[in-house]
Amino acid sequence: MSQKVFVSAQEVADRAGVSRSAVSRAFTPGASVSPETRRKVLEVADALGYHVNHLARGLMRNESGIVCLIVSDLASPHRSGLIKVLTQELQHSGKIAMLVNTDLSDGSVDLALRQAIRYRADASIILSGMPDKSITQLCLKSGQRLILINRDDEQDGPFRINLDDEEAAGRILTAFLRAGCRKLAFANSQAGTPSLMARESGFVAAARAQGLDVVVERYGWTSYESGRVLAQRLLTRSQRPDAVFCATDLLACGFMDAARHQFSISVPQQLCVAGFDDIEHASWASYQLTTFAQPLTTIAREAVSWLESGPVANPEGRASAIRLHADLVWRGTIRGG
Amino acid sequence: MSQKVFVSAQEVADRAGVSRSAVSRAFTPGASVSPETRRKVLEVADALGYHVNHLARGLMRNESGIVCLIVSDLASPHRSGLIKVLTQELQHSGKIAMLVNTDLSDGSVDLALRQAIRYRADASIILSGMPDKSITQLCLKSGQRLILINRDDEQDGPFRINLDDEEAAGRILTAFLRAGCRKLAFANSQAGTPSLMARESGFVAAARAQGLDVVVERYGWTSYESGRVLAQRLLTRSQRPDAVFCATDLLACGFMDAARHQFSISVPQQLCVAGFDDIEHASWASYQLTTFAQPLTTIAREAVSWLESGPVANPEGRASAIRLHADLVWRGTIRGG
DNA sequence: GCGGCATTTGCACGCGCTTGCAAGGTTTGC
DNA sequence: GCAAACCTTGCAAGCGCGTGCAAATGCCGC
Numbered sequence: 234m235s236q237k238v239f240v241s242a243q244e245v246a247d248r249a250g251v252s253r254s255a256v257s258r259a260f261t262p263g264a265s266v267s268p269e270t271r272r273k274v275l276e277v278a279d280a281l282g283y284h285v286n287h288l289a290r291g292l293m294r295n296e297s298g299i300v301c302l303i304v305s306d307l308a309s310p311h312r313s314g315l316i317k318v319l320t321q322e323l324q325h326s327g328k329i330a331m332l333v334n335t336d337l338s339d340g341s342v343d344l345a346l347r348q349a350i351r352y353r354a355d356a357s358i359i360l361s362g363m364p365d366k367s368i369t370q371l372c373l374k375s376g377q378r379l380i381l382i383n384r385d386d387e388q389d390g391p392f393r394i395n396l397d398d399e400e401a402a403g404r405i406l407t408a409f410l411r412a413g414c415r416k417l418a419f420a421n422s423q424a425g426t427p428s429l430m431a432r433e434s435g436f437v438a439a440a441r442a443q444g445l446d447v448v449v450e451r452y453g454w455t456s457y458e459s460g461r462v463l464a465q466r467l468l469t470r471s472q473r474p475d476a477v478f479c480a481t482d483l484l485a486c487g488f489m490d491a492a493r494h495q496f497s498i499s500v501p502q503q504l505c506v507a508g509f510d511d512i513e514h515a516s517w518a519s520y521q522l523t524t525f526a527q528p529l530t531t532i533a534r535e536a537v538s539w540l541e542s543g544p545v546a547n548p549e550g551r552a553s554a555i556r557l558h559a560d561l562v563w564r565g566t567i568r569g570g
Numbered sequence: 571m572s573q574k575v576f577v578s579a580q581e582v583a584d585r586a587g588v589s590r591s592a593v594s595r596a597f598t599p600g601a602s603v604s605p606e607t608r609r610k611v612l613e614v615a616d617a618l619g620y621h622v623n624h625l626a627r628g629l630m631r632n633e634s635g636i637v638c639l640i641v642s643d644l645a646s647p648h649r650s651g652l653i654k655v656l657t658q659e660l661q662h663s664g665k666i667a668m669l670v671n672t673d674l675s676d677g678s679v680d681l682a683l684r685q686a687i688r689y690r691a692d693a694s695i696i697l698s699g700m701p702d703k704s705i706t707q708l709c710l711k712s713g714q715r716l717i718l719i720n721r722d723d724e725q726d727g728p729f730r731i732n733l734d735d736e737e738a739a740g741r742i743l744t745a746f747l748r749a750g751c752r753k754l755a756f757a758n759s760q761a762g763t764p765s766l767m768a769r770e771s772g773f774v775a776a777a778r779a780q781g782l783d784v785v786v787e788r789y790g791w792t793s794y795e796s797g798r799v800l801a802q803r804l805l806t807r808s809q810r811p812d813a814v815f816c817a818t819d820l821l822a823c824g825f826m827d828a829a830r831h832q833f834s835i836s837v838p839q840q841l842c843v844a845g846f847d848d849i850e851h852a853s854w855a856s857y858q859l860t861t862f863a864q865p866l867t868t869i870a871r872e873a874v875s876w877l878e879s880g881p882v883a884n885p886e887g888r889a890s891a892i893r894l895h896a897d898l899v900w901r902g903t904i905r906g907g
Numbered sequence: 908g909c910g911g912c913a914t915t916t917g918c919a920c921g922c923g924c925t926t927g928c929a930a931g932g933t934t935t936g937c
Numbered sequence: 938g939c940a941a942a943c944c945t946t947g948c949a950a951g952c953g954c955g956t957g958c959a960a961a962t963g964c965c966g967c
Contacts, residue, residue, distance in 0.1 A: 237632050237713030239690065241953065252917045257955055264956090267915060282708045287688040288625045288634060289953040292922050295574050297625060299689075302669070307657065308850075313650035320644065320671035329685060332639070332669045334657035348666060351624040352636075353576065371619045376574030457854060490855035513645075517794060518827035519856040578923065589947045594925060601926090604945060626923040629952050 240283040249277040260285050291353060300328050300540065301349035303342060305335040305361035309455070309483065310512035311527065315360060315382070318533040326537050328355065335362055343368045350375060356540050359384060359391075380536050385427035392539050393554035394532055398428050401525050401559045402435030405478055405507045408523075408561075410443065412505050412568040414476035418448040420463040420488055421480040422455040429455070429480045432509060436478050448474060455480070460487020461495075468496050475504055476567075482508035482515045482524055489520060489566070506566040509559070521565035528557050577620040586614040597622050628690060637665050637877065638686035640679060642672040642698035646792070646820065647849035648864065652697060652719070655870040663874050665692065672699055680705045687712060693877050696721060696728075717873050722764035729876050730891035731869055735765050738862050738896045739772030742815055742844045745860075745898075747780065749842050749905040751813035755785040757800040757825055758817040759792040766792070766817045769846060773815050785811060792817070797824020798832075805833050812841055813904075819845035819852045819861055826857060826903070843903040846896070858902035865894050 242256040249256070251270060258264035259274035277283075291297035300323050306312055320330045331354060333345040342362040349357045350371070356378035369388060372379055379391035386393060409417065417440055421433050437447045450466050453459040460483065467474055468491070479485035485508030492498040492506075500506055508515060511526035535555060579593040586593070588607060595601035596611035614620075628634035637660055643649055657667045668691060670682040679699040686694045687708070693715035706725060709716055716728035723730060746754065754777055758770050774784045787803050790796040800821065804811055805828070816822035822845030829835040829843075837843055845852060848863035872892060 237690070239687070239712045239953095243953085253954085254917060254956080255915090257953095258916090261955075265915065270915080282712070284684060284687045286629070286690060286953055288628045288690050289922085290955075291625045292623070292629065292924090292953085293955045295922080299668075308647070308650045308654040310645070310647070310650075313645045313647075313653075316650075316669075317645040317671065317673070320669055321673060324671060324674075329689070330669045330671075331636075332653075332657055332667045334654065334661060334667075336654070336658060337661070347621060350576070350621045352666070353574070353623060353625050375576045375619070457850065461855075486854065494855045513794065514851060517823065518798075518831045576923095580923085590924085591926080591947060592945090594923095595946090598925080602945065607945080623923055626952085627925075629923085629954090630925045632952080 239286070240278075240281045242283070242285075245274060245278050245281055245283045248281065249274050295353075296355055297353045298328050299331050299352055299354040301331045301333060301345070301352070301354040301357040303333050303335060303345040303349070303357055303359045303361065306455075307332075307334055307336070310514070311482070311510045312360060314512070314529055315527075315532065318529045319358065319536065322530075322533040322537040326541055328537075328540070346372055350377065356380065358382065358536060378540060380539065382532060382536070383426070383428045385431065392536075394535055395554065395556050396428065396525075396527065396559045397556050398431035398559075399435030399438070401509070401561070402432050402478070403439040404561055405525075406436060406439040406443070408507070408567050408569075409476040409478075409505055412476070412501070414505050415445065416448075416472060416474045416476065417445055418450065418467050418474035418477045419480070420460065420467065420477055420484055421449065421451045422459055422484065423451045423453055424455050426455075432478070432480050448472075455483060457483050457487040457490075460484035460489075461491040462487075464488045464491035464495070468492060468498065477504065477506050479506065479508045482510045482512045482522060484508070485522055485524070485566075486514060486520055489522070501566050501568045505568060511562050515562070516564070523564045523566045524562055525559040526562050527559060531557060576623065577615075577618045579620070579622075582611060582615050582618055582620045585618065586611050632690075633692055634690045635665050636668050636686075636689055636691040638668045638670060638682070638689070638691040638694040640670050640672060640682040640686070640694055640696045640698065643792075644669075644671055644673070647851065648819070648847045649697060651849070651866055652864075652869065655866045656695065656873065659870040659874040663878055665874075665877070683709055687714065693717065695719065695873060715877060717876065719869060719873070720763070720765045722768065729873075731872055732891065732893050733765065733862075733864065733896045734893050735768035735896075736772030736775070738846070738898070739769050739815070740776040741898055742862075743773060743776040743780070745844070745904050745906075746813040746815075746842055749813070749838070751842050752782065753785075753809060753811045753813065754782055755787065755804050755811035755814045756817070757797065757804065757814055757821055758786065758788045759796055759821065760788045760790055761792055763792075769815070769817050785809075792820060794820050794824040794827075797821035797826075798828040799824075801825045801828035801832070805829060805835065814841065814843050816843065816845045819847040819849045819859060821845070822859055822861070822903075823851055823857055826859070838903050838905045842905060848899050852899070853901070860901045860903045861899055862896040863899050864896060868894060 242253050246253040246256045256274050258266040259271040323330050335341040335345050342364045346368050358380040360382050373390045381391050381393045385395050419433050419436050440447045450463050452462045479488055498504050508522050508524035511524045515522040515524050579590050583590045583593045593611050595603040596608045660667050672678040672682050679701045683705050695717040697719050710727045718728050718730045722732050756770050756773050777784045787800050789799045835841050845859050845861035848861045852859040852861050
């Protein structure tokens with residue numbers, strides 16, 4: 234293929250009149266090398282355009298510096314926002330992100346993890362889907378660290394970061410009730426993701442505790458289009474809801490557009506709407522959606538700081554998880570406030 | 571750090587009763603190995619959870635399989651859409667994407683390219699910013715391939731993929747004129763990206779050719795918020811424009827929201843608007859924006875197929891670039907059609 | 908001037924893998 | 938039946954680097 238000819242440490246050593254080990258040490262923080270030698274080496278290296286080969290370094294150090302991000306539906310606002318802060322935080326701590334898109338086939342989360350193993354990634358962060366238990370075990374046994382974000386898994390071993398979806402659902406119910414709503418609905422996708430289901434069941438349970446029923450409708454993917462379809466279904470019922478909690482902002486946007494433009498329902502006068510994620514459009518003038526903000530930065534920081542925290546205390550991958558709080562962002566789609 | 575203990579080829583060899591070379595060959599397509607040996611090896615490998623170490627393989631083969639994506643503003647709809655198709659196509663051709671976020675400091679495109687060199691990436695694809703010429707030369711000299719997307723650079727060596735922005739600008743002018751608009755405006759960000767500037771100058775030039783003037787306004791980043799500010803500036807002029815070409819859909823969304831909700835101007839009756847990119851929201855009911863579609867899939871395919879096309883014909887990095895056509899997506903923000 | 912110590916340097920080995928080379932085994936043609 | 942051709946296989950070298958170890962250097966106090 235391409236004749237790649239990178240400058241090697243040997244060339245730098247020769248030009249600087251030192252041994253190859255000296256070059257190696259010059260690029261290793263804290264190594265035993267005199268300041269003057271280091272300076273000389275760095276100078277020559279810069280002039281020659283030398284860069285440490287991280288493939289080889291990873292081989293020796295048994296630590297590649299690579300962290301694998303496993304994600305599907307990568308173009309959705311929430312996902313891309315999360316990826317953005319994750320890459321930022323990772324780079325900040327000297328690591329580099331490898332991105333695996335799992336949109337294609339089905340068992341591809343497993344395939345993605347295998348890819349991570351091949352490149353000897355220090356860790357994998359899973360944002361979508363759910364790996365098979367066997368492959369999870371393989372990763373852990375190999376010493377790879379695993380982080381699940383909003384996956385709410387029962388498996389022990391991986392580090393899990395979740396939001397308190399049920400609690401949020403309870404809060405939004407209170408807001409609906411205070412606005413005088415009684416005919417409640419929940420609009421969900423059919424994805425069946427744990428966090429989506431937690432929002433749903435949390436909302437239903439909270440309503441039931443108040444003696445109220447919730448009409449639950451699920452359809453398709455977590456997308457704008459699904460939101461429209463859900464509106465179609467929920468707003469044509471004989472008992473039209475006066476408050477809808479959408480599992481996601483994207484659904485909420487589609488829902489609102491259908492409600493306004495198709496059914497000429499005014500929000501929030503005739504219908505209260507809430508979403509989840511606080512994607513960018515939620516704040517746009519056309520939506521002004523009341524929703525829950527995902528603490529993206531906190532999630533990323535927690536993930537990275539767990540990675541930095543050294544070896545797992547308990548060798549037999551002990552359970553470890555945190556649950557974060559989602560702030561309610563109050564805008565204009567719920568009356569009162 | 572973490573005691574990573576991956577299964578090695580030696581262990582597989584021992585268990586399968588073959589030499590280490592046999593294992594290596596079993597995992598190399600087209601290598602000289604009997605079908606039976608290969609089967610045996612793969613079986614044992616699977617049982618043991620062996621995975622070829624791509625760091626070591628990359629070291630030997632002088633080809634890591636890594637392609638570095640260098641990008642800023644990663645959460646914007648257009649960027650994330652591009653990243654999505656790029657990762658897809660790369661994975662399809664057996665490569666893996668490394669993601670470098672350049673949001674932080676300024677010279678960080680250069681830093682990103684250095685990172686790509688360290689990991690001996692087979693190629694780098696630059697979606698944002700502009701690398702220094704010296705570092706570009708270093709990459710090329712090292713045998714790294716370079717792709718610039720929508721960067722419209724003059725440098726020879728890198729492969730450049732661009733859109734025909736000027737031609738698109740001409741087409742949108744025709745559409746405006748046909749709708750009876752004569753008071754033209756162009757809303758741009760201050761980013762000064764070549765493609766944004768090409769849209770602007772193309773539009774201005776086309777208008778001038780028709781004897782018409784264009785009011786050009788530039789402000790801030792390429793964002794929704796900037797669109798609102800631009801609307802503020804353009805719609806309060808004594809001579810209010812009746813047609814605005816926004817350099818980007820995001821700007822157009824902000825512009826339209828401000829026009830409607832703040833100035834109570836109806837689109838397209840009183841004001842025609844066009845954007846560029848065809849991001850997802852452009853098709854949403856609240857916007858129905860007439861815009862140009864970036865041929866994302868084609869861009870990604872062209873990029874990857876250029877990577878696969880083997881060594882550069884001309885050793886001294888010859889110029890090589892393509893210019894793609896942006897389709898006009900006709901929706902509801904221009905009268906007539 | 909010299910022994911003791913701390914610092915710096917070079918040597919050589921190994922990380923896990925690929926691959927040229929030659930040896931061994933099997934098939935084919937005559 | 939034997940040589941030539943082919944397919945497989947193992948050996949060993951080497952990819953670029955980090956690092957333990959021992960040798961070399963420099964410094965200090967006496």
